[in-house]
Amino acid sequence: MPRTLLTVSTLLSGLFALALAQGVSAQDQPANPQTQTQSAQPQVKVNMLNVCTPSAAEQKEIAAALDRVPKAPLFGADFEVSRGRSTLSDMPNLLQPGASTHFADEKSVASYVRIRREFSVQALFSSVQYSFSNDGQTMVETLVLHVRDPKDLIQVSLEDSASSVTSSEAMLTSNTPASRVRLERFGKPSIALARCLATEGGPAPDQSAYEPLFRSASGVLANYRALLGIKKIVPEELANISVESRPKPAPTNKMKRPIEEKK
Numbered sequence: 001m002p003r004t005l006l007t008v009s010t011l012l013s014g015l016f017a018l019a020l021a022q023g024v025s026a027q028d029q030p031a032n033p034q035t036q037t038q039s040a041q042p043q044v045k046v047n048m049l050n051v052c053t054p055s056a057a058e059q060k061e062i063a064a065a066l067d068r069v070p071k072a073p074l075f076g077a078d079f080e081v082s083r084g085r086s087t088l089s090d091m092p093n094l095l096q097p098g099a100s101t102h103f104a105d106e107k108s109v110a111s112y113v114r115i116r117r118e119f120s121v122q123a124l125f126s127s128v129q130y131s132f133s134n135d136g137q138t139m140v141e142t143l144v145l146h147v148r149d150p151k152d153l154i155q156v157s158l159e160d161s162a163s164s165v166t167s168s169e170a171m172l173t174s175n176t177p178a179s180r181v182r183l184e185r186f187g188k189p190s191i192a193l194a195r196c197l198a199t200e201g202g203p204a205p206d207q208s209a210y211e212p213l214f215r216s217a218s219g220v221l222a223n224y225r226a227l228l229g230i231k232k233i234v235p236e237e238l239a240n241i242s243v244e245s246r247p248k249p250a251p252t253n254k255m256k257r258p259i260e261e262k263k
Contacts, residue, residue, distance in 0.1 A: 049189070051180075052196035052205045059213060061191055065156050065183055066216045068124050069145060071223060076120040083113045083237040086133075110135035113237040115228050124148060128224065132168070132234050139164050139171055143221055154184040158221050168238055172231045178217035 054062070088108045112133040119125055126148035133140050143158045159180040162171045180194040193213055198204040225231060 049192045051192040051194040052207065054191065054193050054210075058191045059193075059210070062181055062183060062193055062213055063216065065153060066181070066213070066220060069156065069220050070119070070122060070125065073122060073125075073128075073227070074120045075227075076118040078118045080114070080116040081233060081237065083111075083241050085241060086110050086112060108135050111238055111241045113234045115230070115233060117228060119148075122148065128228075130224065130228055130230060132172075132230070132238075134164055134168060134238070137164055138162070139168060141171075141176065141221070143224055150186050152186055152188075154186050157182040157184070158217050160218075160221065169231075169235050172225065172234060175218070175222045175225065178214060178221050181213065181217045 050058075086109070088110070110133045112131060114129065114131045116127060116129045118127045124147060125145045127146045129144045129146070131142045131144075138161055140159065140161045145156045147153050147155060157180075158178045159182075160176045160178050162176050181192065183191040185191065193210055195214075196205050196207065
């Protein structure tokens, strides 16, 4: 029988071919289903706003936006005034409450008034919308200015609040200072500045450096209260809501008694 000589080079070539075949086979095998499921799930990106201590660049952007709000705008002929009541019976599942958080069992009913005006001639802003709401515990004012041609800035929002132990007339007359400023930006995270109070974990942060921004926002809010006639319109509309929400008396029976037959 003929002999077959097995050289070292032949042996190495065979081992290399075997390893290459195993590698190709491993690549052809399907990946782990659990890994595929995790990679297929959409990624959620959460942007946390630093509302208590915004950076120097964010402060500059807030100041620039507030300075561009017109102090004496020219309003167009179009306007809107609406009022109503809103009932919130379910807790919105936006944030999971803590174990010690307590919510009232009864439904929350809020009365609101909205006013909208259009700017007739204005390079930056196209309209302004004011809203006032009272849920029996807190009264909230919100002023939103919408940008006409949003490229970087979309809208500027100002907000303040007060306890409802006082009347709406007293709150509006006292020009409650703004407690929150928010800039909605196109393609970028929002920028916000808010009054921050002390918590169980520590004292209130030092916000003395942001007082000029709070004063500027409060000035804008006070100016548009006067421009939109808020101090007169809101109390009147709230009074109409109270009248409309009163229960109507039961209808009286106007049926006549049958006429008795003559004997």
